[in-house]
Amino acid sequence: MDRSRAGGDDDITGAPGSLDAATAPIRPAASTSLPGTGSVPSPLWKHALNCHRMKPALFSVLCEIKERTALSIRGIQEEDGPDPQIMRLDNMLLAEGVAGPERGGASAAAAVVAAAAGGSPGEGNVEHSEYKEKLAQIRRMYHAELEKYQQACNEFTDHVMNLLREQSRTRPISPKEIERMVGIIHRKFSTIQMQLKQSTCEAVMILRSRFLDARRKRRNFSKQAAEILNTYFYSHLANPYPSEEAKEDLARKCSITVSQVANWFGNKRIRYKRNVAKLQEEANRYAVKTAVDAASVSSQASQANSPATPNSGGYPAQCYTPDGRL
DNA sequence: CTGCATGATTTATC
DNA sequence: GATAAATCATGCAG
Numbered sequence: 001m002d003r004s005r006a007g008g009d010d011d012i013t014g015a016p017g018s019l020d021a022a023t024a025p026i027r028p029a030a031s032t033s034l035p036g037t038g039s040v041p042s043p044l045w046k047h048a049l050n051c052h053r054m055k056p057a058l059f060s061v062l063c064e065i066k067e068r069t070a071l072s073i074r075g076i077q078e079e080d081g082p083d084p085q086i087m088r089l090d091n092m093l094l095a096e097g098v099a100g101p102e103r104g105g106a107s108a109a110a111a112v113v114a115a116a117a118g119g120s121p122g123e124g125n126v127e128h129s130e131y132k133e134k135l136a137q138i139r140r141m142y143h144a145e146l147e148k149y150q151q152a153c154n155e156f157t158d159h160v161m162n163l164l165r166e167q168s169r170t171r172p173i174s175p176k177e178i179e180r181m182v183g184i185i186h187r188k189f190s191t192i193q194m195q196l197k198q199s200t201c202e203a204v205m206i207l208r209s210r211f212l213d214a215r216r217k218r219r220n221f222s223k224q225a226a227e228i229l230n231t232y233f234y235s236h237l238a239n240p241y242p243s244e245e246a247k248e249d250l251a252r253k254c255s256i257t258v259s260q261v262a263n264w265f266g267n268k269r270i271r272y273k274r275n276v277a278k279l280q281e282e283a284n285r286y287a288v289k290t291a292v293d294a295a296s297v298s299s300q301a302s303q304a305n306s307p308a309t310p311n312s313g314g315y316p317a318q319c320y321t322p323d324g325r326l
Numbered sequence: 327c328t329g330c331a332t333g334a335t336t337t338a339t340c
Numbered sequence: 341g342a343t344a345a346a347t348c349a350t351g352c353a354g
Contacts, residue, residue, distance in 0.1 A: 266342095
């Protein structure tokens with residue numbers, strides 16, 4: 001009826017059953033006195049209390065009070081079960097390779113890199129390692145913190161349990177209550193853990209977005225690379241669709257990736273088609289260049305009159321789609 | 327600052 | 341999956 005205490009269920013210090021006494025000694029100043037240091041001879045005091053002739057009477061009074069207040073404890077069922085939010089965070093961290101078994105964070109990083117770079121192997125190595133390193137850093141911090149929390153939680157739980165067990169000799173404390181107390185402590189720590197997980201997720205997201213943004217960072221190819229690509233394009237104007245091997249070769253020569261070569265040809269084809277007239281001049285320039293190159297080669301192979309590259313004669317400037325498309 | 331060039335991405339199509 | 345076409349975003353000369 002008359003509840004003197006209105007402490008919330010999750011409030012450790014205000015928990016029903018008056019556990020302030022249990023938690024109070026957590027504070028350093030009140031820790032059980034060590035021999036020679038404490039001004040209060042605690043063991044002696046406890047002994048005196050336990051042996052006091054009024055102790056059984058006191059104990060029964062406490063039992064009675066408890067009996068009355070126990071009603072407030074019942075009816076508060078522990079809503080246990082995994083928190084959906086924490087599960088979500090766990091899954092996220094697992095997917096990013098931060099949580100879960102050690103795998104160097106590499107697979108997740110690799111997946112992100114592959115998605116960002118277009119999937120070709122061997123590209124984006126610099127960014128890849130940078131991303132990997134950053135992710136590993138986050139991972140290390142996360143695990144260190146998690147372990148710290150876990151340890152702190154265990155220590156605190158042990159401490160509180162010992163205290164309660166100790167106190168149960170003086171006042172009535174059922175094992176159920178201790179269990180409840182442990183539950184409360186664990187919930188408290190799990191909210192702290194959730195904060196850690198949340199901020200870790202945020203860190204990963206920030207890293208990820210920064211990394212993915214970087215892929216849009218455009219750097220013009222070197223003059224030499226542009227030269228090589230243009231030479232190939234204009235000498236294959238009738239069919240400017242390099243084979244896979246040709247792309248690899250060009251990529252090697254230009255120090256770019258195969259997908260960059262594919263991008264370049266895609267852009268070049270469409271832009272050439274869009275502006276044939278203007279690019280015709282460029283086409284002529286590269287035609288001359290190819291012819292000169294070919295001439296210098298063929299001057300050794302006396303009567304070879306076809307240039308080093310096929311289709312370099314005509315510059316049709318249109319209708320080059322391989323499958324009839326335009 | 328502006329406009330164009332250009333590499334990358336997205337979307338639709340085959 | 342490769343490509344065309346449109347679009348985005350940046351680099352860079354003027």
